[in-house]
Amino acid sequence: xxxxxxxxxTVLCCFALAACNREPTFNASSLPAYQKSLSExxxxxxxxxxxxxxxxxxxxxxxxxxDYTAVALANPSSIVNIEALDGVANPLQFxxxxxxxxxxxxxxxxxxxxxxxxxxxxxxxEAQTKGAEKQLAAFVIENSRFRWDRGKRVTSPTAEFSVxxxxxxxxxxxFLMGELTTPELKTPLAMGGLIYxxxxxxxxxxxxxxxxxxxxxxGWTAKQLxxxxxxxxxxxxxxxxxASGRRLLATNTEVLxxxxxxxxxxxxx
Numbered sequence: 001x002x003x004x005x006x007x008x009x010t011v012l013c014c015f016a017l018a019a020c021n022r023e024p025t026f027n028a029s030s031l032p033a034y035q036k037s038l039s040e041x042x043x044x045x046x047x048x049x050x051x052x053x054x055x056x057x058x059x060x061x062x063x064x065x066x067d068y069t070a071v072a073l074a075n076p077s078s079i080v081n082i083e084a085l086d087g088v089a090n091p092l093q094f095x096x097x098x099x100x101x102x103x104x105x106x107x108x109x110x111x112x113x114x115x116x117x118x119x120x121x122x123x124x125x126e127a128q129t130k131g132a133e134k135q136l137a138a139f140v141i142e143n144s145r146f147r148w149d150r151g152k153r154v155t156s157p158t159a160e161f162s163v164x165x166x167x168x169x170x171x172x173x174x175f176l177m178g179e180l181t182t183p184e185l186k187t188p189l190a191m192g193g194l195i196y197x198x199x200x201x202x203x204x205x206x207x208x209x210x211x212x213x214x215x216x217x218x219g220w221t222a223k224q225l226x227x228x229x230x231x232x233x234x235x236x237x238x239x240x241x242x243a244s245g246r247r248l249l250a251t252n253t254e255v256l257x258x259x260x261x262x263x264x265x266x267x268x269x
Contacts, residue, residue, distance in 0.1 A: 023041075023044070023106040023107070023108070024037065024040045024041045024044060024106070025037065025041075025104050025105055025106050026038070026041065026102040026103060026104065026105055026106075026110070027103070027104075028095060028098065028099040028102055028103045029103075031085060031091055031092060031095060034085065034095055035084050035085065035086065038057075038083070038084055039084075041053070041106070041107050044107075045107060048185075048186060048187060049107065049111075051187045051265075052107075052111050052187070052265060052266050052268075053107045053110065053111055054083050055114075055262060055265060055266065056110050056111045056113075056114040056115075056266060057083050057098065057102075057110070058083060059114050059117075059262070060097060060098040060101050060102070060110075060114065061085075061094040061097055061098055062097075063097050101113060101114075111266050112266075114266060115263055115266040115267050118259050118262055118263035118266065119263060121259050122256065122259045122260060122263060125256045125259065126256065135248060135249070136237045136238070136239070136240070136248070136249075138165070138166040138167035139163065139164070139165060139166065139167065139171075139174065139237045139240060140163070140164040140166060141161050141162070141163060141176070141235045141236070141237060142161065142162045142164070143160070143161055143162050144159065144160070144161040144178075144233045144234065144235045145159070145160045145161070145233055146158075146159055146180055146231050146233040147159075147160060148225065156213050156214060157214045157225065158211050158212060158213050158214060159178060159194055159211070159212045159214060159233060159235070160209070160210070160211050160212075161209075161210055161233075161235055162207055162208065162209050162210065163196075163202060163207065163208050163210055164206075164207040165202045165203065165204055165205065165206055165207070166204075166205070167204055168204050169204065169242055169243075169248075170201040170202065170203050170204065170242065170243050171198065171201065171202050171240045171241060171242060171243075172197065172198055172201055172202075172241050172242065172243055172245060173195065173196065173197050173198065173240065173241035173245070174195070174196050174198075174202075174237060174239075174240050174241075175193065175194075175195055175237070175238045175239040175240065176193065176194040176195070176196070176235045176236065176237055176238060177191075177192075177193055177194075177235070177236045177238045177257040177258060178190075178191065178192055178193070178194050178233060178234065178235050178236075179191050179233070179234045179261060180225070180231050180232070180233055180234075181231060181232050181234070182228060182230075182231050182232065183232075186268060187265050187268070188261070188265065189225060189228060189231060190225065191258060191261055191262070193238065193258075194212050194214075194235070195212075196210050196212050201243055236257055238257060
């Protein structure tokens with residue numbers, strides 16, 4: 001009898017431990033339920049996994065995988081609030097977009113699902129570009145730097161870099177994909193596109209120093225970047241326009257680059 005009671009007690013303890021170790025899941029039945037479950041999930045995640053989940057949720061809330069930053073444009077300094085759908089316009093609209101993809105799922109499952117979506121989208125865009133990225137190799141970006149001079153009245157950050165035109169075509173505009181990182185973090189601080197219009201055509205064989213003011217709403221002007229010193233800015237040419245304004249590529253490779261980078265972040269360990 002004692003042995004039976006001991007066995008029963010052991011079984012109950014095992015069930016209790018299993019319940020405690022079970023990963024929390026999303027409850028998307030209502031806005032308060034979603035916010036409560038998100039808080040419980042985030043409490044169990046590392047900083048890196050919280051960033052992955054944030055990226056995945058914003059992608060789903062935006063309604064597509066190509067540009068998760070769209071949801072954050074209205075208030076770039078409050079990404080955490082946007083993730084929780086706290087204080088945003090029409091929060092139930094965003095929750096409706098997300099519900100079928102998160103209901104009853106763990107953070108790992110949601111992240112993996114969005115990464116799968118990105119894999120599919122990458123394959124589709126790669127088929128459209130058909131290797132056209134190689135044509136952009138003639139345009140070289142060097143000495144890229146992210147600056148935010150807090151000692152001056154100008155509060156907008158800037159991207160500084162040089163452009164070399166190694167092609168045979170004068171260009172009037174250049175499109176770039178940027179990624180801002182620091183050695184301390186494995187995931188990017190910001191990702192996004194930049195556009196620069198040349199006052200005079202950049203002729204073949206010419207090089208020009210460029211400064212782009214990052215003053216528009218978006219991830220580049222998030223408040224948390226004000227306290228980051230010496231970040232690394234990587235820029236990749238995604239398209240150029242010729243003298244008549246016609247783009248070299250019908251599809252910007254920045255779309256493909258964005259998808260790849262996001263996929264790599266979500267798949268990363």
